[in-house]
Amino acid sequence: xxxxxxxxxxxxxRGQGLxxxxxxxxALLAHPILAQTASGPWMGFFPSPARIEWSSLLxxxxxxxxxxxxxxxxxxxxxxxxxxxxxxxxRRFADLDxxxxxxxxxxxxxxxxxxxxxxxxxxxxxxxxxxWGKPSFADPRxxxxxxxxxxxxxxxxxxxxxxLGSEVNTYMTAHPEDAPHLVSLYLETYAAVKxxxxxxxxxxxFQWDELRAAPGGPDWSLIEAxxxxxxxxxxxxxxxxxxxGRPPGAGYYAPLARRTTRPLAVGEGGCAxxxxxxxxxxxxxxxxxLDAIADQLGPRLEFxxxxxxxxxxxxxxxEAVGSDRDLQTLELFVRMGLADEKGRPKPALETWDRIRxxxxxxx
Numbered sequence: 367x368x369x370x371x372x373x374x375x376x377x378x379x380r381g382q383g384l385x386x387x388x389x390x391x392x393a394l395l396a397h398p399i400l401a402q403t404a405s406g407p408w409m410g411f412f413p414s415p416a417r418i419e420w421s422s423l424l425x426x427x428x429x430x431x432x433x434x435x436x437x438x439x440x441x442x443x444x445x446x447x448x449x450x451x452x453x454x455x456x457r458r459f460a461d462l463d464x465x466x467x468x469x470x471x472x473x474x475x476x477x478x479x480x481x482x483x484x485x486x487x488x489x490x491x492x493x494x495x496x497x498w499g500k501p502s503f504a505d506p507r508x509x510x511x512x513x514x515x516x517x518x519x520x521x522x523x524x525x526x527x528x529x530l531g532s533e534v535n536t537y538m539t540a541h542p543e544d545a546p547h548l549v550s551l552y553l554e555t556y557a558a559v560k561x562x563x564x565x566x567x568x569x570x571x572f573q574w575d576e577l578r579a580a581p582g583g584p585d586w587s588l589i590e591a592x593x594x595x596x597x598x599x600x601x602x603x604x605x606x607x608x609x610x611g612r613p614p615g616a617g618y619y620a621p622l623a624r625r626t627t628r629p630l631a632v633g634e635g636g637c638a639x640x641x642x643x644x645x646x647x648x649x650x651x652x653x654x655x656l657d658a659i660a661d662q663l664g665p666r667l668e669f670x671x672x673x674x675x676x677x678x679x680x681x682x683x684x685e686a687v688g689s690d691r692d693l694q695t696l697e698l699f700v701r702m703g704l705a706d707e708k709g710r711p712k713p714a715l716e717t718w719d720r721i722r723x724x725x726x727x728x729x
Contacts, residue, residue: 406726407667408477408526409718410436411675412634413469416707417682423468429709430675431472433719435726438633438671439465440479440532442492445511452514452521459518466523477669479529479571479633480516482508488536488573503547513555520562527669528563529633530555531570533602535577535588549591556595567597567668571633574601574622575608586625598629598668606637606655607698611646613637613654619662630666632659636673636702639712645698652704652714660721667725672718677703 411430415422430437439462447456466476482503484492491501491508498507516530530552538545556568570592577584589599601622605614622630637655641647659670678700684693704715 407631407664408436408475408669409672409722409726410434410438410474410477410669411672412440413437413465414674414676414678416676416709417679418686419682425709426676427468427472427474429705431474433675433704433715433722434474436477436669436671437469437474438477438479439469440481440529441515442481443511443515445494445498445508447511448514448518449507449511450514452517454514454518459515462519463522476523476525477527477529477633477671478519478523478525479532480512480519481532482512483532483534483537485532488533489540503544503551509551509554512551513558516555517558517562520559520566524563525566527569527631528559528566529569529571529600530559532633533573534570535572535585538588538591539576539585545591552592553595569596569598569600569631571600571602574603574619575605578618578621579608584621584625596628598631599626600631600633601635602633603635603659604637604673605635605658606641606647606651607645611641611648611651613651614658616658616662618658623663623666629668630663631668632663632670632672634671634673635659636699638698638701639703639714640701642697647701649713652702652712653717656714656717656721660725664721664725672704673699674703676705676709677701677707679707 411434413423413427413430415426427437441458441462444454444456444458447454447458469476482491484490494501494508498505501508503509512530516528519525520528531548534548534552538548552570559566559568572589577588589596599622603614603619605618606612635655637652638645638647639649639652656672659667678696680693680697680700683696683700703712704718705711
């Protein structure tokens with residue numbers, strides 16, 4: 367699970383250890399059944415199971431399939447493998463391929479995001495070999511691997527949507543000296559993806575709450591540096607973490623909608639139905655968050671990804687997450703699901719379904 371970094375802490379780690387689960391389920395669900403039969407924005411979730419076990423992953427995918435059109439598959443770069451070329455043999459790519467098949471078996475289309483950075487700390491790279499030295503977007507090896515991995519996804523799936531970086535404004539603000547190299551890599555990779563799959567719509571994602579909270583308002587140059595090679599503007603947004611547990615107000619997303627005529631999308635986000643003393647949560651706040659997105663951005667959206675379909679069992683993720691600090695951070699997010707750990711719907715799921723019916727219409 368990738369998530370935004372609130373002002374006073376880091377984001378939770380994506381749960382690991384699902385490779386065997388995915389391989390097992392791929393054998394059970396080998397024949398995709400595609401069900402994209404309506405127009406309007408794709409709406410979906412990250413496919414994060416309540417517990418790290420195959421039955422839980424299957425239950426999550428089935429639940430998502432009843433309430434969504436898409437899943438967001440965000441993956442870090444297998445640096446050493448793809449530094450060699452786009453057709454590199456990679457176990458991690460095989461795992462991704464199996465998850466694509468499992469998702470399509472539930473009528474869900476994948477939206478891909480290639481991520482160079484650490485979901486716990488967007489100021490840092492993830493998984494770059496120590497022998498490569500201090501990571502930088504100027505490093506030719508990092509540039510080759512990132513570009514090759516994106517091209518492999520584009521060639522293999524011809525996806526409708528492919529993201530080249532997640533919440534990149536956080537890294538750019540922390541490392542202004544490396545920001546031009548990040549942007550130039552995006553532009554090079556954009557061109558390579560378009561050669562491989564011309565119809566794919568390409569983007570990077572930007573952390574909206576951080577942009578909005580900046581002194582003096584959003585620094586639009588952090589987004590517009592990527593123009594004119596952003597096919598749509600895509601944000602992440604966890605406003606309840608930035609507003610002391612409160613949902614966003616009527617004008618929270620208005621500056622974004624006014625700034626660009628591009629189509630918009632939400633690449634991840636959510637509010638918790640139950641919170642912590644520092645970040646209160648409620649069913650009402652969760653519903654208000656969904657209504658705010660729909661009311662302020664709905665007609666402009668090409669896709670909308672909510673972080674979790676179901677809540678996470680914190681104890682089940684304890685071993686995979688590791689440190690106590692990470693567990694404390696993960697606790698902020700585990701109750702963001704629109705269903706509980708057992709798949710029982712919360713009030714916000716009905717709101718989600720209503721909005722989906724309104725935004726998506728028969729062809």
